[in-house]
Amino acid sequence: MSSQRLPSGGRINRGRPLEFFFNGRRYEGFEGDTLASGLLANGIRLFGRSFKYHRPRGLFGSGSEEPNALVQLGEGASTIPNLKATQVELFDGLSARTVVGWPSLEIDLYAINNRIGRLLPAGFYYKTFMRPRFLWDWYEGRIRHAAGLGFAPTEPDSARYDKRNAHCDVLVVGAGPTGLMAALVAGRSGARVIVADEQAEMGGDLLSSTQHVSGACPWMFLDNLVKELSLMDNVMLLPRSTVSGYYDYNFLVINQRRTDHQAGIGDIVSRERNWRVRARQVVLATGAIERGLVFADNDRPGIMLSSAVRTYINRYAVRPGRTGAVFTNNDSAYQTAVEMHGAGMEVKGVIDVRQRPSQERLLQMDTLGIPVYSGHGVGGTRSGRQGLRAVELCRLSADGRDVLTQKGSLDCQVLAISGGWNPAIHLHCQSGGRPKYDDDQACFVPDKSVQSERSAGSALGIFQLGNCLSDGVDAGVHAVRETGYACAHIDIPYASDRTGSAIEPMWNVPDGVLPGRGGKKFVDYQNDTTAADIALAAREGYRSIEHVKRYTALGFGTDQGKTGNINGLAILAQHLGQSIPATGTTTFRPNYTPVTFGAIAGRELGTVFFDPVRKTPMHDWHVAHGAVFEDVGQWKRPWYYPKGGETMESAVRRECLATRKSIGLLDASTLGKIEVRGRDSAEFLNRIYTNAWSKLEINRCRYGLMLGEDGMVMDDGVSSRLGDNHYYMTTTTGGAAHVLGWLERWHQTEWPELEVFFTSVTDRWAVASIAGPNSRSLLDRLCSDIDLSAGAFPFMSLREGSVAGISARLFRISFSGELAFEINVSADDGVALWELLMEAGGEYGITPYGTETMHVLRAEKGYVIVGQDTDGSVTPADLGMDWIVSKTKDFIGKRSLARSDMLRDSRKQLVGLVTEQPETVLPEGTQLVNEPSTDYPVPMTGHVTSSYYSSTLGHSIALALIKGGHTRMGASVYAPTLDGQCIKAIISSPVFYDPENKLHKT
């Protein structure tokens, strides 16, 4: 493998040689190389294997359009799969591997698929592995091994990723000649400009060009332009930045790669930055992508896009081979023949499907001694060990549909092909614009703008350099005027262009053999989709290009069919006997090129981002005392406090008994707390809650239910009156934010005439709830300024005073059925209060308990938890809570309670359940049936909503919603279990403990 590096030229830095590794072998390249150009310079032509047939593949393109040369870059946690070698910048020590090929690139055992390719048509996997269904998992594993691309890292990426929001007047996408001119106009006019380009260097096609601009060599012109732009404070140049998506309201996302081109800085600065830009005007100077030609065996290593050959020679000073030829249907590839010749390659000929290429081109080739085979096609290719060895010539009929005669072959290592140019209209289409077919140029171009954007230059179907430069100026002027700036003067640079590309479309090059014989004609290289696959799809009845795409995988690869899609849809159009515009394109969706998960996640990583963690003021105490936590909404709540080696069961048993016998202590800080103030507070609460609030005395509390307008229970809680126009509402822990929004919405949108204000104070208060027969005795020791006797401080009332010197608001509220006090103090005093209570309560054996014990205690009393015992289909009557529903006033949801379905006797109603075997605890959520039958389907009669073992009562208890349950006391129901058993249970009152409701009022 001799060096293919040209002795001079290119934009590489020959003073900075770099060492790199590919599939474990060491190579040398230069700063400014890509992995692709570096390997090509070392004579490497085999870059990978194809996805399905495992055919050897080489470079096809030179940028983000590359379908073949996919590599896995780096190792370990920061490895990235499926990068295009054409976009990987070389740095010292770089290491990459090919992604397809097993056990190795050179010897790929799956290449057998190529031999049996006739048996693997489009849809093969769907058709073959459908039955038996249970074997699919096994099949899938084998298919994935054979067909997989790169692998995702298995460890967390240690690199940082970030996001940045930005606004600008003009966003220029693409820094080729068009984009840079637009940026220059906008920059000189004073507009705030962002220029984003996916390449490492600004310049686009100028980087690969030898064509003079305004009399200067293109690189000198480019250097001056970029220098002027980089000195402008109002212009930001973003290289290595792909505009990956164009969304509503001129919102664009730019994905900037900041460190992958250098070794070892990934942990200092962020690896990638996700720019989220709101632009007033967008100039889409995204250029055009050359498309290939579809002919037999068109995938040999050495068959490359004509533009890529030009780029490797001019920009990277690499000769892609010793001998070459050109195959084209338009004028643009002739320049490649000129440059191959200039690079010292032996150019065997230009094969042109057109019968009459322009005289000017023929003369040019004649001068260089390059034969032109007009009216010819390539009917097949032959390969040697290192890829392409020869191409076979055919004389084509005048209409280009048939082969007239075989004309021998040309020996060549490189075939530069051009099937024409596709403007990169992706972003225009993502913005809502439509593509329009341009018959003369045989390509889709942007139709009318829908958002504030304008395509320019090649992206608009303008393919000559001089015209691109002036269209870039026009686009800049347009953007500047639209954003209200005075347009600066600018001299339009000129370039001498030959006019027109004179393209004659050739979508499927005939090879003179019967369909199904001859070589494969690849349309989509990455997915191994062939012209025959598309023909098959058409024969099988597929009509929509979207369906054909999904059936044949056309355009599904990481390159998204940038070089093959248009050829594919044109071939489909031919088979369907319809025009290309009638066939249409597939939908252009973000992202333009693949985006890493890191870039999308940014710094918003881990559980903290996906759901913020909220902790109570006493959280650290709970942690220090071994609490096991439960997530309730966003809150971390102690679930239970195991001692020694206690199981949850024994810890909960201990906590329950301690509370019932002496004192338990619960952190209730998480309950939602909303201050309601204003002249019309009482009236507002009357409308929100099912019960009446006007007559509640100051310092008294009341339990309230909120319904949705559909009559279903939405939230509950105790609210208190603190003053004439001042209420203090509590909500469920999980419902707090929703309830605040609910109050605000009704007030603002329906009853703005009511004077009422809401303030969330959930986090301002720490709440310690003491419950149990000894709680008053304990509090008596700590509280000297409140008379705690039942007469002076009755149940459902509140007092303000101090507890152990901490100013506090005390509520006599009970969620356990015991005598209980909820002590509210400032959040800052929460820990102090808690520790004082633990210390003073020592002689009573005060026991902190968590949410599990809280649940058991409240279930023993038949108190429901909204969201556990209700599910959005439960009314107050279903819960047996008619007593809380006012008959006299209106409230949200009231009318719904009178709908016929609400009055049905067979509604599911809340009841208690006691199992026949006292130790058996019903699984929560289990369905209930009336008879232990196996005559399926067994009619359901309800389900269990809460279920626990009650240590206090010595048997299990459950709450359930059962059809007509309120009138079925004493009846039996059955809970079928997963293991085929059927647990018998008896319907009872949901109040299991202290049914006379005396204890909590003592």
Added chain:
Amino acid sequence: MLSIDCPWCGSRDQSEFSYGGEAHIVRPKEPEKLSDEDWGDYLFNRKNTKGRFEEQWCHTAGCRRWFNAVRDSQSYKIEAVYKIGEQSPDGIPE
């Protein structure tokens, strides 16, 4: 992502807002006088307009105020915003 003009705060990203569905649905003054069908209509039935559509939005992560917007459900363009209680540009009262 839409850019929405909050009548109080100005232009902000859509991610600061929450959607409230069709606007100008007034809660009946005397619900008990409505038939089940009429009440069900108020409760459940909403337009599914193609084109200009009046809807409620709330600047949830901002000033927390509700307001109305006219949005084109085809182009997603927000044609106008106006405060609760104001007449819509297309003449729908209050």
